[in-house]
Amino acid sequence: MAITNSYLKTVYDGLVQRNPEQKEFLQAVEEVLESLQPVVEARPDIQANGVIERLVEPERVIMFRVPWVDDSGKVQVNRGYRVQFNSAIGPYKGGLRLHPSVNLSILKFLGFEQIFKNSLTTLPIGGGKGGSDFDPKGKSDMEVMRFCQSFMTELAKHIGPDTDVPAGDIGVGGREIGYMFGQYKRLQNEFTGVLTGKAIGAGGSLARTEATGYGLCYFTDEMLKDAGKSFEGKNVVISGSGNVAIYATQKATQLGGKVIALSDSNGYIYDPNGIDYKVIKEIKEVKRARIKTYLDYVPSAKYTEGCSGIWTIPCDIALPCATQNELDEESAKVLISNGCIAVAEGANMPSTPGAIAQFQKAGILFGPAKAANAGGVATSALEMSQNSARLSWSFEEVDAKLKGIMQTIYKNSSEAAKRYGMEGNLVAGANIAGFEKVANAMIWQGVSY
Numbered sequence: 001m002a003i004t005n006s007y008l009k010t011v012y013d014g015l016v017q018r019n020p021e022q023k024e025f026l027q028a029v030e031e032v033l034e035s036l037q038p039v040v041e042a043r044p045d046i047q048a049n050g051v052i053e054r055l056v057e058p059e060r061v062i063m064f065r066v067p068w069v070d071d072s073g074k075v076q077v078n079r080g081y082r083v084q085f086n087s088a089i090g091p092y093k094g095g096l097r098l099h100p101s102v103n104l105s106i107l108k109f110l111g112f113e114q115i116f117k118n119s120l121t122t123l124p125i126g127g128g129k130g131g132s133d134f135d136p137k138g139k140s141d142m143e144v145m146r147f148c149q150s151f152m153t154e155l156a157k158h159i160g161p162d163t164d165v166p167a168g169d170i171g172v173g174g175r176e177i178g179y180m181f182g183q184y185k186r187l188q189n190e191f192t193g194v195l196t197g198k199a200i201g202a203g204g205s206l207a208r209t210e211a212t213g214y215g216l217c218y219f220t221d222e223m224l225k226d227a228g229k230s231f232e233g234k235n236v237v238i239s240g241s242g243n244v245a246i247y248a249t250q251k252a253t254q255l256g257g258k259v260i261a262l263s264d265s266n267g268y269i270y271d272p273n274g275i276d277y278k279v280i281k282e283i284k285e286v287k288r289a290r291i292k293t294y295l296d297y298v299p300s301a302k303y304t305e306g307c308s309g310i311w312t313i314p315c316d317i318a319l320p321c322a323t324q325n326e327l328d329e330e331s332a333k334v335l336i337s338n339g340c341i342a343v344a345e346g347a348n349m350p351s352t353p354g355a356i357a358q359f360q361k362a363g364i365l366f367g368p369a370k371a372a373n374a375g376g377v378a379t380s381a382l383e384m385s386q387n388s389a390r391l392s393w394s395f396e397e398v399d400a401k402l403k404g405i406m407q408t409i410y411k412n413s414s415e416a417a418k419r420y421g422m423e424g425n426l427v428a429g430a431n432i433a434g435f436e437k438v439a440n441a442m443i444w445q446g447v448s449y
């Protein structure tokens, strides 16, 4: 598909001219605008109110210096960001990513996607994203703490429980959230739900850690059920071995699937007998070791150097849970020819546009990230609700709400696709369902002159 609608094309061309180097951001915008064409054609109020040109421009971008001192006493400087993209339906909400690849293009792509994802959750949260090019790998705890404190010293001026509530993402787990929360509390002298992903007993929500991986499997299960299928007896390949991948492994197994492969950025493991998520949890969360270490636990498993080959393993269900653009067109063709029936994205934008086109052409089930991995942010919003009410819900209560939300996201995305004549196209359905609520709120709030 290409952007043919003249209004959308003009907006997109202008965006390319203004941000020629931001390729991830442009890729994300193009994909969304392509699927909004029937909506813009059916609703002249969208163009009349300049909704799309406002939507593609972040409300605010904050970029700042993060100086910190390493263990040898040397001053280091990283670059910090917060992209506050859209607050039409609630305070900005989205993760913080700490990874050397972080730049404005990646954070704008993630922030843009977050707008629609958050809208899809049915909860009142706007879209944002942030992070830094700091690499936590190989840093001591003290170095990570000093970095997080310095990062928050600046960020604290721009966030708040009713303004912007960041969470974790790649490289930001419970440890980093704790250091940042502590610094925010020291600076502002308040204990509020300004970050989500907090520790249990310090304002965190039960089931938040598991939420993205569990939610991904609940969504995939809905998609499979609608097609008269299920996880039962299916071979599942999951990329990555971080937060999303670990809990997707657990839930896919609970639902009757067998997870036979996982990866990290060095390589992948293949275990035809099924991978026990507890072993991966120990390797990754306790030992912080490489996935190769799995062979120490299960010597019969196979390790292959290099991560992209994971998609050559024949499977019924593929869940990419590592990073953006990790599954390209060639890998998609191999998955299809090996008989894969469903792909659902746990990571953000893991499939390239060429890969998605292949899945759609082959007619296999495809759950796009902004719908399939929305369980994490949905549960973050449930954490915000618990913080505001000074309550904490049980694991079962949160998990049940999460499951209900994922079922609703599937239903709304699938119905939106049908309404605009694209039945079965969840990419379009999720974009449309997420967009309409935000567009209506933007029109309702007017433009400031």
Ligand code: NDP
Residues within 6 Å of the ligand: 168, 169, 170, 171, 172, 212, 239, 240, 241, 242, 243, 244, 245, 263, 264, 265, 266, 307, 308, 321, 322, 323, 324, 326, 346, 347, 348, 373, 374, 376, 377
């Ligand atoms: P983590 O940092 O916990 O894990 C990322 C995992 O992916 C690590 O195992 C990492 O390996 C691996 N990885 C990175 N690059 C590659 C690669 N090129 N090929 C194979 N593996 C790779 O992050 P999360 O699990 O939290 O996030 C994963 C994805 O899910 C991201 O796209 C994130 O934006 C998205 N997401 C996360 C949510 C959450 O709640 N955590 C919510 C919604 C989306 P290594 O250790 O070697 O770097």
